[in-house]
Amino acid sequence: MPQDATDPLLTIWTYDWVPQMPRGKVRDVRLRWALEEAGLPYRVATVPFEDRSPEHLARQPFAQVPFLQDGEVRLFESGACLLHIAGKSEALMPGDPVGRAEVLEWVIAALNSIEMVTVPWWFVKMSGAEQNPLSGWMEQRFERLDAVLSSRDWLAAGRFTAADILMADVLRLPDELGRLGHHPALRDYVERACARPAFGKAVADQMAHFEASDAGRG
CATH class of the missing domain: 3.40.30.10 (Glutaredoxin)
Structure with missing residues (x-):
């Protein structure tokens, strides 16, 4: 090793x-x-x-x-x-302080505000529970992120960055499970990111x- x-x-x-x-x-x-x-x-x-x-x-x-x-x-x-x-x-992290700060905040947001809800939601879903008590919380987070991405293509610095790698990857599973159906900006965002070679x-x-x-x- x-x-x-x-x-x-x-x-x-x-x-x-x-x-x-x-x-x-x-x-x-x-x-x-x-x-x-x-x-x-x-x-x-x-x-x-x-x-x-x-x-x-x-x-x-x-x-x-x-x-x-x-x-x-x-x-x-x-x-x-x-x-x-x-x-x-x-290519992944802007050189200016403002751009770097935007990337950092959205990387942390992907982990702490989105993935910390989507992963527990998925575990509850896999358990076979008839109702998932985390669904409402997750939907609230998606609504707020959808509002952000309805006015921009990428999260930080006006271009694709490391923040988009993390956020798009976090959203892939909910997207595949049909949970982004009411969030067109999020669906488009995931599609746009995952179309990258x-x-x-x-x-x-x-x-x-x-x-x-x-x-x-x-």
């Missing part, structure tokens, strides 16, 4: 394999997408999905993925990794990565 701290190539760590359902949505796709947008070279390395070793826990204390290595720099949590990557390219390559590469590991499992 160790990487030479003098190695200039960024390394994304993800699982060696996952079941079918999460493929295309494992959060290393956010890092892949960012690096493709920025045109930065990188490699992908793996940790076992079914055996969360002490070495894995030393890199990611919750035994999740992704985590990132950039020479001596090691980070876990997809938001932190994404911001580190964004700091390497003005870098996103298509990131998802295709992740799918290929996990499919290649199927053969080794018989």
Whole structure:
């Protein structure tokens, strides 16, 4: 697992394999997408999905993925990794203080105001509950975000940035489950973001990565 701290190539760590359902949505796709947008070279390395070793826990204390290595720099949590990557390219992070502040606030908003509702909502839905007590809360957040995106194409700095990678990825699952039906600006936003070639390559590469590991499992 160790990487030479003098190695200039960024390394994304993800699982060696996952079941079918999460493929295309494992959060290393956010890092892949960012690096493709920025045109930065990188490699992908793996940790076992079914055996969360002490070495894995030393890199990611919750035994999740992704985590990132950039020479001596090691980070876990997809938001932190994404911001580190964004700091390497003005394609993802504006150089001016106002633009940077806008990107930072929307990255945090994607994690703290949207994903912190959508993920628990999805877990309740998967439980088979007839009524989801989080639906109203989630709809309120979608309404307010829809109002923002009804007057702009992208969240920050008047252009596509790292904030859009994170927000669009957070919204993908609710969109696929039909929860953006009453929010046309959000639907258009997700479609616009996911039409970007870098996103298509990131998802295709992740799918290929996990499919290649199927053969080794018989």
